[in-house]
Amino acid sequence: MLKEMKTSLEGIDIRFNEPLKKYTYTKVGGPADFLAFPRNRYELARIVKFANKHDLPWMVLGNASNLIVRDGGIRGFVIMFDKLNSVTVDGYVIEAEAGSNLIETTKVAQYHSLTGFEFACGIPGSIGGAVFMNAGAYGGEISHILISAQVLTRDGEIKTVEARDMRFGYRRSAFQDNKEVVISAKFSLKPGDYTVISQEMQRLNHLRALKQPLEHPSCGSVFKRPMGHFAGQLIMEANLMGHRIGGVEVSKKHAGFMVNIDNGSAKNYEDLIADVIRRVKENSGVTLEPEVRIIGEKEIQAEDA
Numbered sequence: 613m614l615k616e617m618k619t620s621l622e623g624i625d626i627r628f629n630e631p632l633k634k635y636t637y638t639k640v641g642g643p644a645d646f647l648a649f650p651r652n653r654y655e656l657a658r659i660v661k662f663a664n665k666h667d668l669p670w671m672v673l674g675n676a677s678n679l680i681v682r683d684g685g686i687r688g689f690v691i692m693f694d695k696l697n698s699v700t701v702d703g704y705v706i707e708a709e710a711g712s713n714l715i716e717t718t719k720v721a722q723y724h725s726l727t728g729f730e731f732a733c734g735i736p737g738s739i740g741g742a743v744f745m746n747a748g749a750y751g752g753e754i755s756h757i758l759i760s761a762q763v764l765t766r767d768g769e770i771k772t773v774e775a776r777d778m779r780f781g782y783r784r785s786a787f788q789d790n791k792e793v794v795i796s797a798k799f800s801l802k803p804g805d806y807t808v809i810s811q812e813m814q815r816l817n818h819l820r821a822l823k824q825p826l827e828h829p830s831c832g833s834v835f836k837r838p839m840g841h842f843a844g845q846l847i848m849e850a851n852l853m854g855h856r857i858g859g860v861e862v863s864k865k866h867a868g869f870m871v872n873i874d875n876g877s878a879k880n881y882e883d884l885i886a887d888v889i890r891r892v893k894e895n896s897g898v899t900l901e902p903e904v905r906i907i908g909e910k911e912i913q914a915e916d917a
């Protein structure tokens with residue numbers, strides 16, 4: 613199969629047994645069997661068709677800023693869109709490929725004096741990951757400005773999906789259920805004033821730097837906001853700031869974040885998440901639900917083998 617892969621996927625940047633901790637924001641995660649970086653959608657379609665033909669699992673990662681890859685890594689293909697990153701502006705519409713950096717895309721909007729994207733100026737995801745997660749901050753979210761997206765079906769076909777058909781909710785989209793892949797997205801913005809847009813982006817980034825532990829690896833807010841509460845507040849009230857398992861601790865700056873301060877592992881993250889959920893439930897009766905996505909295989913421990 614490896615020989616056939618080399619022939620069928622010749623020319624595509626594929627790395628074998630590649631440690632994903634090199635790419636994740638948390639700096640944890642075992643290896644991907646095959647980590648692929650398609651240069652365009654035709655290379656992407658070739659990878660997907662090859663994987664489907666050989667019954668190999670495949671999945672996509674964006675900037676890996678909202679996930680924990682387990683220490684055993686990911687079997688099959690992991691596809692990253694770093695090379696699919698063009699951004700074009702047509703009037704008040706911005707179209708960005710899935711691998712475009714979300715923060716950089718907000719800067720393109722700023723440069724063209726287009727308003728509506730400021731809320732995302734500090735969210736360190738990719739366009740694809742942001743649509744998938746319906747990323748949001750400071751009252752804005754992707755679904756408010758998205759017009760449509762081009763997506764790749766699990767069979768390798770490309771189609772356009774309108775935003776109204778994406779069943780958006782709080783950090784939810786239809787892509788979390790149907791596993792279709794966002795290839796590019798179109799956003800509708802409004803004409804604005806360059807100085808006002810820039811000041812708003814500066815203000816939001818200043819707020820973020822004040823509150824968030826941006827100096828350490830993390831995956832952003834670990835938990836969704838529970839109805840009627842704030843996850844960070846509940847964690848603080850349970851006296852869990854600074855609570856640590858292995859190299860991962862509940863941030864002392866923002867209780868909703870867990871930071872990898874000393875070579876932590878995915879297992880440390882998972883154990884800490886489970887412990888925080890248990891203790892918050894005991895303290896407040898509220899069950900926290902992770903926002904961060906936990907994927908991949910658990911590492912087999914010697915005693916389990």
Ligand SMILES: Cc1cc2nc3c(=O)[nH]c(=O)nc-3n(C[C@H](O)[C@H](O)[C@H](O)COP(=O)(O)OP(=O)(O)OC[C@H]3O[C@@H](n4cnc5c(N)ncnc54)[C@H](O)[C@@H]3O)c2cc1C
Pocket residue numbers: 637671672673674675676677678679693710734735736737738739740741742743744745746747748749787792793794795824826830831832833905
């Ligand atoms: C310091 C910090 C601050 C953050 N602040 C915020 C915030 O304010 N608001 C917020 O909403 N989030 C925030 N996040 C979380 C994260 O940045 C967002 O959820 C972001 O949208 C995730 O994008 P990503 O490309 O990194 O996705 P990844 O983490 O790579 O992937 C997340 C999920 O999306 C899927 N996915 C990725 N790309 C695609 C694609 N092209 N098509 C289909 N599925 C795809 C993946 O398979 C995975 O299941 C923060 C994270 C950090 C580390």
